[in-house]
Amino acid sequence: MSCRASVAASTREQIHVWLLSAYHADSHAAWANWLTATFPSIDWQMLTLPGRHFAWRIRGNPLSWLDALPERRPDLIMATSMVDLATLKGLHPQLHDVPSWLYFHENQFAYPQSQRQFRSLDPCMVQLYAALAADRLLFNSRFNRDSFLAGIEALMQRLPDHQPAGLRARLESRCDVLPVPVRSIKAGKSRxxxxxxxxxxxxxxxxxxxxxxxxxxxxxxxxxxxxxxxxxxxxxxxxxxxxxxxxxxxxxxxxxxxxxxxxxxxxxxxxxxxxxxxxxxxxxxxxxxxxxxxxxxxxxxxxxxxxxxxxxxxxxxxxxxxxxxxxxxxxxxxxxxxxxxxxxxxxxxxxxxxxxxxxxxx
Missing domain, CATH: 3.40.50.2000 (Glycogen Phosphorylase B;)
Incomplete structure (x- = not known):
């Protein structure tokens, strides 16, 4: 677990953003590093957890960060979709009205499971509750967005009773597609x-x-x-x-x-x-x-x-x-x-x- 402030000195004029990455694997890390390096005018504070032990990480990140959150209240929380944002805000009432954006590198509704894995709704529910707790949902592709919304709709149809009406439409209004920028690689002299x-x-x-x-x-x-x-x-x-x-x-x-x-x-x-x-x-x-x-x-x-x-x-x-x-x-x-x-x-x-x-x- 790490907590890193941006290199740029924090000032009162700077916007202070918590960047939370609960499964800091290669692509997640590359995106976060690009973001903080490309926009140094933002006072970034990055909190990360290692990209391993998936089941524990997606369910336990609020507990891992229970005593590790910075004292300074942010102007915005930008979290990856592995972050249990709803629980995090519930455990820290001072964050309840902080605007929060959720970035989806993936979604658990469309993630295939191996035969050795126990099929659990927990990862899907974490992302659903996080989406409901967020003000804005950002996806790296239309496929990611559409499969997430379709997965929620299918889940609501499976549940026995007391499902909220119009849940997909409620979340869809918060969605935008914004891919991770890819740095191009130079072609060789021969192929x-x-x-x-x-x-x-x-x-x-x-x-x-x-x-x-x-x-x-x-x-x-x-x-x-x-x-x-x-x-x-x-x-x-x-x-x-x-x-x-x-x-x-x-x-x-x-x-x-x-x-x-x-x-x-x-x-x-x-x-x-x-x-x-x-x-x-x-x-x-x-x-x-x-x-x-x-x-x-x-x-x-x-x-x-x-x-x-x-x-x-x-x-x-x-x-x-x-x-x-x-x-x-x-x-x-x-x-x-x-x-x-x-x-x-x-x-x-x-x-x-x-x-x-x-x-x-x-």
Whole structure:
């Protein structure tokens, strides 16, 4: 747990904002750091909790922060959607009238669970109560917003009685879509059009087994390609990764976590970036690779449907769709490069500036 004040000295004229990040994983941290660095005129006070122990973190963050909240009352609370904002305000009555914004990197209504997980409504209820306690709800994609609202509507229909009327409409009026700005990566001087990159976590929600199956199918067809296996993985290698290493070792040009400069260099010369995700609310890793010139090949679902034209998507319900499209690209001509400008810093920074400028001194 950490509590960090902004480098800029606090003054009476500065707007004082608490930035609460209850599951400070990579993408959450990158967003928070970008925000505080880009808008130094705000007197930020950041409170974070480590991105681990999910069940405890989403339910217990008000307890973890019980004696750690700053004494100075903020002009605004900006919290990620992992923060149990309703409980936090209930435990600290002095915060009851502080304007609060909730930023959704994800929502638990649309988050797939593995067979090993106990299916509980608790994470969904935390986010629902937090949304009701917030004045403004910000989402990183339309898919994130729409699946959250649809999830609430579906939940209300399942409950036995005494559901509030018009809950979706009540929350919908507070919603805005404002993605995390992605810093573009420079394209390399040369490009290996047959280099396929996987740069996702090797976990069930990213479906690495589907990626492995597609790579095996390409290999069986005799297609010429190379593969870079990036992204975080556990100490014990996932089965999908073991399979690729065992059968396609001669095609692997990178395997593991690379230093940032090497990672960007690899993306800058890659031909294709692939996703097989079962959930994706903004897809930062694909956006980065696409900004560097790699052709994205993503499921026709989730946030991808609003980001990439149809020619860069494949049907996720067809087991052969990914390998067939890869074969077509690798044995023919790659589609034109697609630059996701609407999701990059130059397009989004002005929108964030407008949001930050709307914060009022109290």
């Amino acid at each position: 290996d059009c047959r280099l396929i990159v996987w740069n996702h976590r090797w976990e069930y929600d990213k479906a690495p087994d589907r990626f492995a199956a597609a790579m095996m199918a390409l290999d069986a067809l005799g297609v010429d390609f190379r593969v870079a296996l990036l992204g975080k993985r556990s100490e014990s290698a996932p089965e999908a990764l073991v399979r690729i290493r065992k059968q396609l070792g001669h095609r692997i040009i990178a395997d593991g976590h690379l230093p940032r400069d090497e990672y960007e260099s690899l993306l800058g010369r890659a031909g294709i970036i692939v996703s097989t995700a079962l959930h994706e609310f903004q897809g930062l890793s694909v956006l980065e690779a696409a900004s560097a010139g790699a052709r994205p090949l993503v499921p026709d679902a989730l946030c991808y449907a609003e980001q990439y034209p149809a020619e860069y998507r494949y049907r996720p319900d067809d087991p052969k769709a990914l390998s067939e499209k890869l074969q077509h690209w690798l044995t023919g001509t790659l589609p034109p490069q697609f630059r996701p400008d609407d999701w990059l810093v130059p397009s989004l920074a002005p929108k964030w500036k407008g949001l930050i400028n709307s914060i009022e001194k109290r």
